Amino acid sequence: MKHRFSFLLRPFSATMDIIFLDICFALAYRLKFGTTESLFEVPYVTLFWFINAAWLLILLLNKPYNFSRLTFTIQNLLVDLAKLIGLHIALVSVFWVFTKGGYSYSREQLLLTYVLFLCAGSLWRSVVLILLKVYRAMGYNTRRFVVVGYGPLSRSIQTFYQMYPEIGFKFYGYFDKMTPDNASSLRGDYSYLKDYIVRNEIDCVYCCLPYIDTEQLRDIMNFSEEAKYQVKLIVDFKGFLTKGVTVEYHDVQPVISMSTHYLDDLRVNLFKRTFDVFFSAGVLSLGAPLFMVIAVITKLSSKGPVFYSQERIGKWGKPFRIYKFRSMYPDAEQGGPALSAGNKDHRITPWGQFMRKTRLDEIPQFYNVLRGDMSVVGPRPERQYFINQIIEKSPEYKYLLMVKPGITSVGQIKFGYAENVEEMVQRLWYDLEYLQNVSFSTDVWLIFQTVRVMMQGRGK
Structure with a gap:
């Protein structure tokens, strides 16, 4: 039977709200008056039953808790809760006006009720959301x-x-x-x-x-x-970013409007750049002793320079020089541009293999982030030689050039280093997906995933 438990989510949510609303009403009464002995006596018993009836009426008319799995986020849940509380306050205010001649209620008690209920409602929603997402991530309720x-x-x-x-x-x-x-x-x-x-x-x-x-x-x-x-x-949409897609109605005819406006969004770019600068500066300053050790081991483990520099292509096709700890022997590309063959690649030094698995060779790129060439999170930068081959197979790659490349990305986490152009095209689709979900929370999630890959030594 499909979704045998899904239909329980809405009545469960309504029941939880009613229970917490009543608890908060009683707790606010206790905090205001120091006792609950008179709570179920006139006039507060009348108010108690009205706030329950008003909440049920709002649920019947407004039909909340109606989120798809894609919109089932804490932000949407809290906004929905705030709207419900706002409507409820309006109904209680009307009730108060009509009963003002006969009854007198404490404004402080009502205000405290709503403050407590906002906190309680937010808390139980957050807990249920996290538990449900973990449950689904484990392969249940799919x-x-x-x-x-x-x-x-x-x-x-x-x-x-x-x-x-x-x-x-x-x-x-x-x-x-x-x-x-x-x-x-x-x-x-x-x-x-x-x-x-x-x-x-x-x-x-x-x-x-x-x-x-x-x-x-x-x-x-x-x-x-x-x-x-x-x-x-x-x-x-041939690679157009969905964050720029809107639907306009010309009379009854829907017209799709497409743009990449978020790429020029000052707020998004300013916030992301600010985070990049502070995060990179923190990593380079706090990790300086460790980086010195890595540099010494790199120098002593094989002949050649500590750092490796190479021209890569950045935002809008602008070339820049990327910096990494050297993980290959100095003559690795004397025969021309070539991709790594992974663990079987004889060009990689033994210490370089370890750095690649733990992604330690990427650390100097935080200098590129400070310079503004790169971002902490973004699609992996490539050489023009390989970009030309990728575009022949998948023209959508050019949309990755609309944003700054990054140290880590969805493609790097889910796929890793590519051994040929075909694998680079496969990794491309992971990074294109990131462009449709650019947000601070996504960036933080990807950074945590990268740290996990580094600690487990699963880089490839």
């Missing part, structure tokens, strides 16, 4: 989805849910026309889709419009009523 239409755009959906397992979506495969090139990646073709949906109780079907035709889409939508699954469309 929604099953398939993607119809196979290609770079459809793979980005799978990448997104791999990045955020706490949302609780489990991937069940791709469906498309079978060809020799894609057969190994598909679960089946269109003829197998309906039976697969029914047998595996699929909750959501993502349809990629570039890869399926109108008749196939109509058939999937019609069958959704019978099989009870959601249909979601993935539209090919």
